[in-house]
Amino acid sequence: MTATWEDELATVERDAAVSEPMVRQAVRWLSDRHPLGSRVLDVGSGPGCGTVLLAEGFPASEVIAVDPTPGFVERAAARFAEHGLGHRVRAEFGAIGDSSLAALAPADLVWCAHVVHHLPDPVAALRELSTLLTPGSGVLAIAEGGLPARFLPGGYGVGNPSFVNRLEATLSDHFVESWSLTGAAVGGGRDWPLLLADAGLRHQASKTFLLDLPAPAGDDVRRHVIDRFTRIQRLIGDQLSTEDAAALARLLDPADPVALTHRQDLFVLQATTWHLATGA
Ligand SMILES: C[S@@+](CC[C@H](N)C(=O)[O-])C[C@H]1O[C@@H](n2cnc3c(N)ncnc32)[C@H](O)[C@@H]1O
Incomplete structure (x- = not known):
């Protein structure tokens, strides 16, 4: 079955809620380095969760969220109104690859988080x-790569310690197949600073931010982790060994004392890298 972004709204919003402290750090880093910016574009904004943080970090800027997924654009517009940001933040329909973004140029900052690795030609993207940057001063910020999230120590008390690595490897293969992920996105290709150079950009800096939510986890984190493992089971459950499938089922079975629902040792530890570049 082909995956569509429309189906991912709840997951993207839950991920964004949990990741908020990390994204805030990245926005602060960026606004300290580049405090001015009269126009900010959030390309592939999804439902606009990160756009709200950008708007807070750049309080004097016009901020435009652009996404090709109609349900996300609608949700983003509603979110901006809920936050009282409607006077300077708006959501538009548009996509990398179909020339629709050109009308929004020039931008002092183009922010593009977790989008480019989904596209068939990251360098072209x-x-x-x-081309959307203000000549001479515009900055591109992309969030790509880092380290996968960890939620529990070792094998989670249900499998051997490599259980989690096998889940991640199987999931990664699944995403490569179903989302056109490139080698670059999964560590098999060139690194992002090199891809930026291939695209004619000048790499300025890369910085990795931690999402560090220690145990005991709050309810939102627990829901996020359960959602994540439920999704893993749905997507790749049938590709796991009998032993790994049984370990995953135990994590998701509320009748089992080791299930995610009951654990006091859930945490989130994850790293995401932001890369900054300017026009050559
Ligand atoms: C993983 S989500 C990231 C959303 C948001 N940037 C965030 O960090 O929470 C990927 C987003 O890329 C969007 N997308 C897919 N193809 C795109 C394209 N060609 N141009 C721009 N955005 C695209 C999807 O609609 C989706 O909202």
Whole structure:
């Protein structure tokens, strides 16, 4: 079955809620380095959770969220109104690859988080994003790569310690197949600073931010982790060994004392890297 972004709204919103402290750090880093910016574009904004944080970090800027998924654009517009940001933040329909973004140029900051690795030609996508920058001063910020999230120590008390690595490897293969992920996105290709250079951009800096939510986890984190493992079971459950499938089922079975629902040792530890570049 082909995956569609429309189906992912709840997951993208839950991920964004849990990741908020990390994204705030990245926005602060960026606004300290580049305090001015009269127009900010959030390309592939999804339902606009990160856009709200950008708008807070750049309080004097016009901020435009752009996404090709109609349900996300609608949700983003509603979110901006809920936050009282409607006077300077708006949501538009548009996509890298179909020339729709050109009308929004020039931008002092183009922010593009967790989007480019989904596209069939990341270098062409980066080149297109570079054409949106204000000549001479515009900055492109992409969030790509880092380290996968960890939620529990070792094998989670249900499998051997490599259980989690096998889940991640199987999931990664699944995403490569179903979302056109490139080698670059999964560590098999060139690193992002090199891809930025391939696209004619000048790499300025990369910085990795931690999402560090120690145990005991709050209810929102627990829901996020359960959602994540439920999704893993739905997507790749049938590709796991009998032993790993049984370990995953135990994590999700509320009748089992080791299930995610009951655990006091859930945490989130994850790293995401932001790369900054300017026009060459
Ligand atoms: C993983 S979500 C990231 C959402 C948001 N940037 C965030 O960090 O929470 C990927 C987003 O890329 C959008 N997308 C997919 N193809 C795109 C394209 N060609 N141009 C721009 N955005 C695209 C999807 O609609 C989705 O909202």
